[in-house]
Amino acid sequence: MGTGHDALIDADLERLTAVVELIFFAYRDFTGEADAVLKEFDFGRAHHRVLHFVTWRPGLRVADLLEILKITKQSLARVLKQLVDRGFILQEAGEADRRERRLYPTVAGRKLAEQLRALQTGRIAGALGEIEPHAQAAALQFLLALTTSGNRCAIEQSLANAGVSLPTPAKALRREQTKTV
Amino acid sequence: MGTGHDALIDADLERLTAVVELIFFAYRDFTGEADAVLKEFDFGRAHHRVLHFVTWRPGLRVADLLEILKITKQSLARVLKQLVDRGFILQEAGEADRRERRLYPTVAGRKLAEQLRALQTGRIAGALGEIEPHAQAAALQFLLALTTSGNRCAIEQSLANAGVSLPTPAKALRREQTKTV
């Protein structure tokens, strides 16, 4: 060890380590504002996630929510029940299959979801505004590439549905390139 | 409502909403692999954070850790004690000020920290490799811009220390621009 070659690798590692920390700080701050609002309602981040997906994908089933959030039925049940009991979400039996509980936001639920969304989309819009316009899609591509490939398709799908178009990943073409940061 | 103008704004909002979700999925998957390794050691994400900062900033004091993580002394105490008791971190009284407890990783601690770091830096390097090289700095700039400005200086400092140079934010110059995604 300790060769010139290692020194190069070590410098990369240090940069990447700083990025690990950057991701931690970015996520914590990104959710911070919304967390503060939720606290006023005696809700937590778990409520936020459920309310978010129900509001922006109205008619979602419990099973869909479990698949998206990747938590257990019991974990979901607690927060969902609180959201229903306190009038932020309502459940309706499915038309075709009456075993299903289709979930919808109430007026209050939609209002809260919009308030929380405004905080987060505002922060994202501001952050995108700080980078070069032609790099904006790349920044999102980077986030997508951080996800596990098994989950990627569904996420790409929902991005595409929302009108977000991402460049095709350059991937293996530049495989030899070492300057990663 | 429902004018052409609103339609444009709504399209932006929908794209930004998809990005909110993308950030959620990206962070969850980003931490997922490390979480699985931690589980084998009966540790959680809280242990990871402490071990990470102690390993890569050896000699850190408890007060520094509290400032970085922004959690309470009591929350930190529990996980730190477990890491010390199980031989992953050791404490030494400060040379100049013997009230201080300088924190250092043990050999086992460093080994685990390196293993966890490899998973995360590997994922980041792969993701950076999927975007255009000239957009890589912008992607990091975007993450930095997601943080709360009050915390930004310290983060910029640690990025700079690690050799990550970010472009000066273009900010207000393009304030009028509306195409955010």
Next chain:
DNA sequence: CCTAATTAGTCAACATGACTGACATAAATT
């Protein structure tokens, strides 16, 4: 030198949001 402030550790109690496992019910499918 003695008092103040600082750094850290600790006890107790509590809230949130995850988990496992077992079981119940209604509706649809075969």
Next chain:
DNA sequence: AATTTATGTCAGTCATGTTGACTAATTAGG
């Protein structure tokens, strides 16, 4: 009619955060 599916629920556990109060060791300042 029997099975499968979608959902709900009970009971218990664990991890990680919180507040508030208090102790102990050490340093710094008047």
